[in-house]
Amino acid sequence: MRVEYRVLGPLEVLLDGSPVAVPAGRCRVLLATLLLRANEFVSTAEIVERLWDGTPPNLDRAGKTVHMIVTRLRQALGSANCVRTGTGGYAAVVEPGQLDLLRFRAHLNAGEHAEATALWRGPVLANVSSESLHRDAVPALAEERLTALEHRIGADLARGLAAELVPELRVLTTQHPLREVFWAQLMLALHRGGQQADALAVFGEVTVLLEDQLGVQPGRELRDAQQQVLAGEVPGRAVVRHQVPRQLPTALPHFVGRESELDRLDAGRPIAVIHGSGGVGKTSLAVQWAHRVAPRFPDGQLYADLRGFDPTGAPVNPTSAVRDFLLALGVPADEIPLDTEEMLGRYRSLLSRRRVLVLLDNVRDLAQVRPLLPGGTRSLAVITSRNRLQGLVSEGAFALDVLEPGESMALFAGRVGADRVAAEPSSAARLVQLCAGLPLALAVVAARAMLDQHPLGMLVEELEVAALDALDTDDPLTSVRAVFSWTFGCLSPAAARLFVLLGLHPGPDVTEPAATSLLGASSLEALDELVRYSLINCQYDRYRLHDLMRSYAAEEAAARLTPVERSAARQRIFDHLLHSALAAVAKSDPLRQPITTPPAAPGAVVLEFSTTTDADRWFTSERAVFGSAVAAAGEAGFDGHVWRTVWAIRHFLLATGRWREGERLQRLAIAAAERSGDLEGQCRARRGLVSFLVPEQEFAEAEDQLRAAVALDSLRGDRIGLSNDLRGLAFLLGRQGKYTDALEPLARALDVATESGDQIEIASVAASLGFVHNELGSHAEAVVWAVRARDLFLELVPDERDTVVASNRDTLGSIYRALGRHADAEANYLRSAELQGALSYRHYQADTLVRLADLKREQGSFDAARGHYLAALEIYDDLGFAKADDVRELLALLG
Template sequence: MSVEFRVLGPLEVLLDSEPVSVPAGRGRVLLATLLLRPNQFVSVDELVERLWDGEPPTVDRAHKTLQTTVLRLRQALGAANRVRTTPGGYLCEVRPDELDLLRFRALVKAGDFASAAELWRGPALANVVSDALHRDDVPRLEAERLDALERRIDADLERGGASDIVAELIELTREHPLRERFWAQRMTALYRSGRQAEAFESYREITTLLADELGVDPSPELRELHLALLNGEVGGSQRKALCQLPPDTAGFVGRAELLCKVEEKLAAPGVPVVVLSGAPGVGKSAFTIKAAHRLRDRFPDGQLFARLNGASGDPRDPVEVLAELLVALDVHASAVPDGLEARSAAFRAQLADRRMLVVLDDAAGSDQVRPLLPGTEGCAVLISSRQQLVQVDGAQSLRVPPLGEDDGIALLSSVLGAERAGTDKAAVAAIVRACGGLPLALRVAGARLAARESLPLSSLARRLSDERHRLDELTMGDLEIRATFGPSYEALPADAATAFRRLGLLGATDVASWTVGVLAGGDGERLVERLVEANLLDEVGLDVTGEPRYRLHDLLAVYAAELVRAEDEQVVAEAMRAYVHLLLTVVEVAAEAWTGGDELPLVPIAPSTALDRAEIERLADNGEGLLVSEMVNIERAIMYCLRKNWVSDAANLVDRAFLFLDVYYSHDRVLQLRELLREAAFADGKDLIAWRSHLDHVAQRITRGVTEELLAELARCAEAFEAMDAQAELAAALGSLTYYTMVLTGQPQVALAERAVVAGRASGVRNLRTSTLRELGTMLATEKRYAEATRVLDEALAISREANAPWNEIALLLSRIASSALAQGDLDRARSASREALDLTTKLDDTRGIAYCTTQAAQVDLALGDPGHALTGAEKALSAFEGLGERRGAVRAVAVVAEATLALGLYGKVIDVATAALENYADTGDADAEERLRVALAEARRRA
């Protein structure tokens, strides 16, 4: 049996798709009132007011008439009846799929505005006669409809469908002549459809209309659009606005004056920065989110949001936050630079010429905030923090004060319900005074009362009047919080209670519903719904993949952690094993795009069966987004595994996740995690894992420059792998040792390369066989044994092409072939190989690979007698390397810059460039690049 209720149009009820007759008059008013507050208590007094639309007769008669109306409505609905009696009132109990209003709001939240708009069948509740409903409720519904319609039209314009919606927009501006957003969309659609004259005429029409009707000018946004049209700056598509704000704060009361101050300060010229500070529990975050939503129209290019966890004792590294924000701004993973300064500069560049609001919640201090600030006018920053952050240049601080008594009573009443709060107004006022107007304390008190409906308000007021125990009653920082959270937790069904406890294993971090499901061994979506309904889990919006995220409040997380510690250790360990296994499986699928190249083969894992394979692939479809969304949880899972001595699980997770995520963490954090894994593996007797981790540790360090110390560590790795007869690992270590020894010393290492080839063949791993052949070919070419080098490199390329190897592997081989050909003067082969390598890395959108291949192509151009083209390419590559913090690549690019500049006869510039480079890049350990710089410098000095 299916039931459907409809309020987005004439009131309708369907039972198994057949209409159910709803009694006209008060019966429809009653049902409509309850449906507009689905699953919420509506008091008898409010219903009486609605049913009479004015002053009812005697109270006794009104209540009896209401009871009769409810009875008749239930009888008419029959099997479709969802009206339930509660103490002092009624509610209509409906599932999200049974009421079109709930489906509409869910679609809007998911961003499917077209489907949401299609649910409307006409004016809301058109067949319900009630002045109160059409005065108080229907306008709000209509506002929601128009907002969804505007967003749907924005999406149509974004997709290039301007000409298809012109007629609709003309009709909408007739129906809503003073709604300026429709006029802006109409002007945009007309302009993009080639109807410029009509677009300008539309602006004149709304200008006249506003002047005649309201005596005002068009809004700044409409005037700016008009100017953009005049300047031809509105093209066929626009950059999509981004909103990362959490849902608007529910149950917010008061603070109107403070909201006005925030708006005023954020309207200042330049890049205004407003810091909202105040005591713990005063509601800084709630107020910040409320203010940000009110300001959305001022920042049409979007609103960025980041939690900085300043109050947690473990504030987020701004390097990680910047990576997250850059991905949200559609920066490709390979283009995210390494290092704080580079990422901060990239972030500022992304915000240039945009009007965006950056919201930073719970900042720890000035050093954490400074790298996250925009640099150009048009943007603004709103920060919440326990500190005033006076060290942030230009920041204006506003203190968020406690609520006054009237606002405090309103907040507590909104938690309790107006009817219950009205039973003892003196007690409510006493509780507000005892709480000092702190919203968190009021919500704690309200939650305790709401969880125990039989508890008299005067009882809590009396306990709070005793100053000796007031903090015990209201504290949120120790185990006394059990008295507040206990009733809510105990009221949960067993499976939802398990889910709540198990979330304590992860702490206060954002999670998806599948995480909740695997930890509790149940349906994650349903469990999340129960916890959200019980106010024990917060919705925090969508991640970059579009997946909803949820979070335990910090104090609830502490409470849940205490509860889970009381569970059977073995049972909890099995739940965490299942979670780690599923996380590992999802990460493996998400990271598939980055496998290949010189990586060691991953240790195979048995895929998790906690979710269907199709669901796992859906979650991992946006590989970058999934990995970035889960990066905090991945790191926590790795640390949990290490604490529990689950070394193999930790290693498998590190090996897969860090194929991609190593560029998102700070360099030092990557090294630290590798070190922790290495030491745990040694302690557990897992030597192969330990040495593999050490090899990866060295590989990370060597990106900053080659040293004798690092070469010695590579040699130690090779010795260890040889002793264990680990041929794959031996091949990788020897290949790296071969290449980097030549880089540092400038001397070819043929013997080492031949040992690597033997190990590569013995390993049976194709990519290690080709990579070791590549290094051997490179060494032979350096020794000027070109015929042998050509044979070896061609063999490696043939193996890779036949196996349809990843493009990055083939590109690296082609690059080495180009280098060998260039050294022996075969310029046609060098040009062909270098161009194909550059094409492949460009298709991959691999910023680092593109820079290396561009450097090599510039060398070939120089050899072909085109120094101007070579200089342009080398300078482009140098800029990319500097942005990435890739010093080894930078010194190679600057060597080509010096050589091309020398060929152009600009001797003074060569002297400046080469002198500076030899000093700045002395620690990179690239002997060949340094020698080329010295030769160029000497020649320039001689000629000058």
């Protein structure tokens, strides 16, 4: 028998993993009071104060009532009873491992702050009604948690984490605005993530807050953080060379049973496979166990939903998943091998040296999962699938069946409350029976029971009517469809319509703006209603349908919506993604030539972005949606959306090194443009494809695509597009070392750009000519073109915050260095490094710093050279670039 008591969240008692119903009211107050002072006798007088919130009846009557409450509590706890009677009081006698509060403090004493904070499940004793308890005892516990969080985040910063901590710290500073430590940590996390301007903006925000609220100035810790940002200091960053990902989804609050399965997972085999039907609880089991053993894997936990049985028919490509894992493990995009086998080898090699838990959810087949298995024996993989995956592993695989009747009832009672089950036991039993032991169905029925608060017998009658046809079968999946339809029938009109429309969304998840676009009206209340009824789940402001639920929604969309309604909804969601992506790329790549785009349909939400960081963050969060949306748009006949959306996300895919994904999407774009006879789309898509072929050194096809684009733009009379094509051809030749050959297309590009009168294109051609002439050694010619480009760029982008502008500054630095104009070279190198840092292109910033250091070394300014080499080394080390070793050799030569 295993008993567990929990107070770091709602009060819970678990007996062999199943919840024990603790009666509400004074029984819960009594148990909570004793557990907060576990293994210590609490006087009857103090208990009386707690039970009656300081206004008890006469002492004799109160004492008798306390005795009755203790008796009732003991009866309710049964085998889990921990209440002991002593002289003049009572105690909760528990083992150290049985109470989460004792485990929390043990972790704190051992300096294990991550393990300590992971035990918290929400507000302390959220389901215990006691004003005095929440006034006198709970605040001290909340302070312990906040202190532990400060230490945990401080340790994460010391280990080299940065951007991963920003969302959590923004929440903490909102919840605890006067706690200066969280503000200081937020500044450092932003700074280490390359967002110095945002870090300093945070300092300004908290300064105003403290002045307004308390009339004080920032304390020492905040001022120290400000100085570190201003000085570019990041103490301790070189200590760790890799990130520690924590990607596990949140564990369910009500988890019951599965003890034998948890024991099998505890066996610790390198690979464990959980297979079973949809909705049977495979993911819940895997996530529950993963959180329980997370401390065994100090190098992190990786998670991927591979969408093997997603009704959109778009399972995740394992190569794409591996790339995401490598990025999460701290490998910079530029350092991830292009060759698939090399990439997989890098992934397996990393995991063979680290202790990482890899949770691979919703796997389709062996071909999808094999590349994702970790190498060596230090890491462990847990796999969930509807497929048995025969041939992968034998001793580590097991089937997950539906819940036993007792477990089903425990899950249902844990959600709706033991009191309601006890009041209508036969109706509760019938509801559980109708769910056929399927946890997903139980969750939906329990949510309905909690929200409607009708007698359970009334709900039985409704469900039996809805499920009449299903009751004649033994198929739980048929029964769960009936459960879905029954719950769907009680939704408000807006929520019901949104649920149906979600069947049209390409997946895998949806944001509130996307849902609003589908609905053509505000969706927040409808989303909340769907969450309350457990028809969708919400995590990190993204809403996801279980794949069974998605299939059901798609069926309803086909049955309930007219072709015109389906087309209009798809138009709105595709417009939301396209026009939001166009707004984001305008912020990330402001000098990029625009495309012809029809306006967004009424009702489609178009997002706005205030900073490049915001735009890049949005691209990252929507990447999986874009892949599915492009394919869905093509299948639905929205060919214009296909090529335009791919054009808009090209910058992000290039910046993150997603060559194969970009190539696949560009080929879809070309096909869509050809189907619709859209010549502009064909030109843009072909030129875009070249961007992904060149890094893969597929030069022959890249040249064919560019020459086809040249022919099409010539036919269309698009001079700006033609100039862009010709610049692309020169770039392609330069990548092959054919700089002399590159001059001819650049000369043609200059003529065409000049005829067009477009200043952006003229400046871009001039910058390319400056670079090529410099590579050919024609420095006097090069400086003319590069200076011309610089002056034009200054007119177009006065703050110079654009990657092309920063690159031209670097070119100028190299030209002036070759001409012996060292002061001009240094000034341009410094400006380029400053811009690249502000634009978060830190690897280019480091390259420029190395060139600047080389210049200072040639001049004999060894201290200055050493400083620039060290700055570059810090960036390379932080990014994990192999170039760091070259810089160390240069530093060694300096002595």
